[in-house]
Amino acid sequence: MTQKSLMLQVRNLRKTFTLHGRGGVQLPVFNDISFEVSAGECVALIGSSGSGKSTLLRSLYANYLPSAGEILVKHHGEWVDIASVEARTKLEIRRETIGYVSQFLRVIPRISSIDLISEVAISGGMSSEIAIEVSSALLRRLNLPEHLWNVPPATFSGGEQQRVNIAMGLVRPYPILLLDEPTASLDASNRESAIELILEAKSRGAAIIAICHDETARDRFADRLFDVSQFKAAA
Numbered sequence: 001m002t003q004k005s006l007m008l009q010v011r012n013l014r015k016t017f018t019l020h021g022r023g024g025v026q027l028p029v030f031n032d033i034s035f036e037v038s039a040g041e042c043v044a045l046i047g048s049s050g051s052g053k054s055t056l057l058r059s060l061y062a063n064y065l066p067s068a069g070e071i072l073v074k075h076h077g078e079w080v081d082i083a084s085v086e087a088r089t090k091l092e093i094r095r096e097t098i099g100y101v102s103q104f105l106r107v108i109p110r111i112s113s114i115d116l117i118s119e120v121a122i123s124g125g126m127s128s129e130i131a132i133e134v135s136s137a138l139l140r141r142l143n144l145p146e147h148l149w150n151v152p153p154a155t156f157s158g159g160e161q162q163r164v165n166i167a168m169g170l171v172r173p174y175p176i177l178l179l180d181e182p183t184a185s186l187d188a189s190n191r192e193s194a195i196e197l198i199l200e201a202k203s204r205g206a207a208i209i210a211i212c213h214d215e216t217a218r219d220r221f222a223d224r225l226f227d228v229s230q231f232k233a234a235a
């Protein structure tokens with residue numbers, strides 16, 4: 001890449017949870033977080049447990065509304081603040097621009113694993129035939145036993161669900177990828193396959209923000225570390 005092209009700009013972000021069930025108690029998590037991520041770059045979020053890494057990642061996906069600040073996302077060539085766009089645009093950003101690999105399988109519908117992954121690819125305009133091919137290739141690389149492909153992942157082990165998650169996040173060439181512990185529940189050889197897929201996403205130009213406690217894995221794909229605990233908000 002000749003010139004670094006910015007994909008994400010976080011500006012002065014603050015998150016305080018308000019516990020409505022507890023008389024509106026305020027729970028400050030972080031304050032004044034700013035950073036940028038370019039295409040082809042991976043930033044790893046670090047910091048002690050409870051410092052707000054997952055909260056930050058969820059905010060970037062607009063699962064949580066920030067208390068202050070901006071989350072500017074390069075979407076179809078334009079900067080938009082995902083925290084303040086209308087619902088329709090937010091869904092479009094999630095479909096077209098930001099992929100999210102959560103730590104646990106979020107929805108466990110009664111759809112087979114291969115269909116869950118193919119549907120993501122088809123939503124990106126792939127024909128169903130090619131989508132099945134691409135999804136199969138991914139599951140093969142992630143070493144998910146073939147007899148599980150036609151089974152819904154609800155009853156899978158943690159590591160098997162995690163591989164379905166990774167495949168759903170990587171089957172489309174999202175310009176921005178959010179990864180929450182993508183390799184945590186994988187054994188060594190499956191972890192290696194996941195790392196290789198992440199590196200491939202990076203080299204095709206994805207801007208990646210990752211949480212990964214495993215330092216050996218993290219060192220393989222992270223270009224720099226961002227310590228969330230430095231931004232601890234006063235209680």
Ligand SMILES: Nc1ncnc2c1ncn2[C@@H]1O[C@H](COP(=O)(O)OP(=O)(O)O)[C@@H](O)[C@H]1O
Pocket residue numbers: 017027029047048049050051052053054055056
């Ligand atoms: N939905 C929520 N409502 C209230 N508090 C939350 C919520 N999610 C996280 N928190 C709190 O925010 C803090 C940061 O949590 P989290 O982002 O999960 O930390 P980390 O991922 O760094 O371990 C913790 O004190 C946690 O209890």
Ligand SMILES: [Mg+2]
Pocket residue numbers: 053054055
């Ligand atoms: Mg977390």
